[in-house]
Amino acid sequence: MKRYVSHLPALALAAVALHPAMLHAADAPSAPYAWFAGAVVLAALILAVPLSLRILRDWQIASLQRADDDTERQATERALRESQARYQEVVESVNEVILRTDASGRLTFLNSAWERISGYPVAVSLGKSLVDFLHPDDVPAARENLRRIAAGECAETHSELRLRTRNGEVRWIEAAGRAVHDGNGDPPGLAGTLDDISARKVAELTLKNINQELETRVRVRTAELEASNRELEAFSYSVSHDLRAPLRAIDGFARILEEELEDRLEPSSRAHLERIRKATDRMSQLIDDLIDLARLTRQPVNRELVDLSGIALQVVDELRAEEPERKVEVQITQRMQVNADRNLMRIVLENLLRNAWKFSARQPVAHIVFRAERDGERRVFSVSDNGAGFDMAFAANLFRPFHRLHSDSEFAGTGIGLATVERVIARHGGLIWAQSRPGEGATFYFTLDS
Numbered sequence: 001m002k003r004y005v006s007h008l009p010a011l012a013l014a015a016v017a018l019h020p021a022m023l024h025a026a027d028a029p030s031a032p033y034a035w036f037a038g039a040v041v042l043a044a045l046i047l048a049v050p051l052s053l054r055i056l057r058d059w060q061i062a063s064l065q066r067a068d069d070d071t072e073r074q075a076t077e078r079a080l081r082e083s084q085a086r087y088q089e090v091v092e093s094v095n096e097v098i099l100r101t102d103a104s105g106r107l108t109f110l111n112s113a114w115e116r117i118s119g120y121p122v123a124v125s126l127g128k129s130l131v132d133f134l135h136p137d138d139v140p141a142a143r144e145n146l147r148r149i150a151a152g153e154c155a156e157t158h159s160e161l162r163l164r165t166r167n168g169e170v171r172w173i174e175a176a177g178r179a180v181h182d183g184n185g186d187p188p189g190l191a192g193t194l195d196d197i198s199a200r201k202v203a204e205l206t207l208k209n210i211n212q213e214l215e216t217r218v219r220v221r222t223a224e225l226e227a228s229n230r231e232l233e234a235f236s237y238s239v240s241h242d243l244r245a246p247l248r249a250i251d252g253f254a255r256i257l258e259e260e261l262e263d264r265l266e267p268s269s270r271a272h273l274e275r276i277r278k279a280t281d282r283m284s285q286l287i288d289d290l291i292d293l294a295r296l297t298r299q300p301v302n303r304e305l306v307d308l309s310g311i312a313l314q315v316v317d318e319l320r321a322e323e324p325e326r327k328v329e330v331q332i333t334q335r336m337q338v339n340a341d342r343n344l345m346r347i348v349l350e351n352l353l354r355n356a357w358k359f360s361a362r363q364p365v366a367h368i369v370f371r372a373e374r375d376g377e378r379r380v381f382s383v384s385d386n387g388a389g390f391d392m393a394f395a396a397n398l399f400r401p402f403h404r405l406h407s408d409s410e411f412a413g414t415g416i417g418l419a420t421v422e423r424v425i426a427r428h429g430g431l432i433w434a435q436s437r438p439g440e441g442a443t444f445y446f447t448l449d450s
Helices: 008-023 031-093 113-118 136-150 198-260 267-296 308-322 342-359 392-397 417-427
Strands: 097-101 107-110 156-164 170-180 189-196 303-307 328-332 337-341 366-375 378-385 432-436 442-446
Touching (some): 097 113, 113 189, 136 156, 136 189, 156 189, 170 198, 198 267, 303 308, 308 366, 337 342, 342 378, 342 417, 392 432
Parallel strands (some): 328 366
Antiparallel strands (some): 097 107, 097 189, 156 170, 170 189, 366 378, 432 442
């Protein structure tokens, strides 16, 4: 617009100068001059009209730009207000307290969650120090954290503090914050959150008390078990020494009677003496088995790499040497290695293989198999035979001491062997079970935590 103002004076003077000439053109003595003056005026008007239109157009464009600028500014202001409103809604909707402090620790901003947790109105709390609302025991640590933030020694802080509410209740809060600068060179303040963790802390303290109580109970129970073990050791010593002497005396006197009355004994009397001696032998074996069973509960488990196949072969060789006349086919899978106690695994295999050997004695050709199979991620070992078997209805008594599924007249035994096996397997973190049918043999399965 300004660039056209400089042309206006010249156009105005030209119009004023030519105007009288146009009015008196008809009266002028010389017509050619009159027409020349008119032409000049007309040319000036022709030049003035586009210039005026251009000036008008530039003015309209400038007006539209100003209107657009006003509309854009209003839209920006409206968007800013909406953004601030949304931000305020988000800040007020969270359950955690959102806060900001200055370098001195005084609160400069709080959302409405502060009033829900502390009971204090936000307006009353602003301007006060955060530590004024904490439990006295937590104030020194909180002041130190604020000091380190203001001094620039750390950029963040995390701590668990106790907050005193308006009604005197003490609540646990988890405080997290970081240093913030205002950009004016002042020491940094703190911006962060306070989360009410009272329920969690109550649960933690309750669990801690429960654990302490359990530890106390465990110590008491351990002392009781140690006392029980000492009593068991004393009992084992008594059984081993005090009971064996009478048994040896009974067996000795029975033998003396047989020798002294050999010619005068009737068959029935001789049979009674023989039964007495067998009973003493059986009682002696029971004592040995009981002592071994009791010892297993105290014996430590010393794990090492054990070849079960090699142990099984040794047991079978011993059985063959005891009864060389028997026909027994034995299949043992090679290189079955486990991480276990060698001596205890020897007890397991000796009992299982001896049972398989014993209960298959009435077969013309006995078959005994020791192998391992995969069942998912675990190995399952099994000892099977083609012997007498048993009724699975009574399988629950298999691993109980002194419970036997066959009478002494059928198969000799004390009923301790499988109970011993079950304890050894349990001490190795494994399981043992059996499958059988009468007259179709039996299979004993076991696993080891190795």
